[in-house]
Amino acid sequence: MRSISAEDFDSRTLPSRISNEGGVSYVVPTQPEADQVLAAFRTGAPLDEIPSEVRVEVQNGGAAAGAAAAVGTVLGDAGYDIVRAINSDRGDYLTTLVVARPSRLPAAERIVETLGYGTVVVGQTPEDADVVVIVGSDARLD
Numbered sequence: 001m002r003s004i005s006a007e008d009f010d011s012r013t014l015p016s017r018i019s020n021e022g023g024v025s026y027v028v029p030t031q032p033e034a035d036q037v038l039a040a041f042r043t044g045a046p047l048d049e050i051p052s053e054v055r056v057e058v059q060n061g062g063a064a065a066g067a068a069a070a071v072g073t074v075l076g077d078a079g080y081d082i083v084r085a086i087n088s089d090r091g092d093y094l095t096t097l098v099v100a101r102p103s104r105l106p107a108a109e110r111i112v113e114t115l116g117y118g119t120v121v122v123g124q125t126p127e128d129a130d131v132v133v134i135v136g137s138d139a140r141l142d
Contacts, residue, residue, distance in 0.1 A: 012037050036079065054107045054130050058085045061093035061134040063141065070141050071115065071133060078114050083129050093136035099123040104130045116140065 015033035019026045029035075056075055060068035072085035096118035100108035105120065108131050112118040117138055125132050 055081045055083050056131045057083050057129040058133045059088035061088035062091045062137045063135045063139040067135045071135050088134055093134055095119055095138050096136040097121055097134045099132040
C-alpha cells in the first residue's frame with residue numbers, strides 16, 4: 001500500500017446541500033448531480049466524465065440553420081452543461097468535430113456516442129468550455 005498515493009484514486013464529494021427542518025440539520029443530495037456521481041462509482045466510469053461537469057460549446061459549422069441549438073438541446077438533455085450555441089466562423093465542415101482538451105478526451109468520446117456521429121480531435125477550447133462540438137453537414141438532426 002505504500003506505493004499507492006492519493007492521485008491513484010478518483011474521489012468526489014457527493015453534491016449536496018444543507019436543509020434545516022424542525023430545528024434539525026440534514027445533508028440532502030443535490031439532484032441530478034448526486035445520482036450521476038453515484039452512477040459513475042457503481043459502473044467504475046471515470047469521475048471526470050460526469051456530464052453535468054463537462055462544459056460544452058456547440059457551433060454550427062455547416063449543418064442546417066438552427067443545428068447548434070438543436071445539438072445543444074440534445075446534449076443538455078443528456079446532462080451536459082451547454083455554455084453557448086453559436087455559428088462557427090466557417091460553414092464548410094462536412095464532418096462534425098468534437099474538439100477537446102487532452103484531459104477531456106473521454107468526455108468527447110461520450111458526446112460522440114450520445115450524438116451517434118462525429119469525430120473526436122484534440123485541440124484548444126475557449127476558457128469556459130471543456131469541449132467544442134462543431135456541427136457539420138453529416139449531423140443527423142431528426
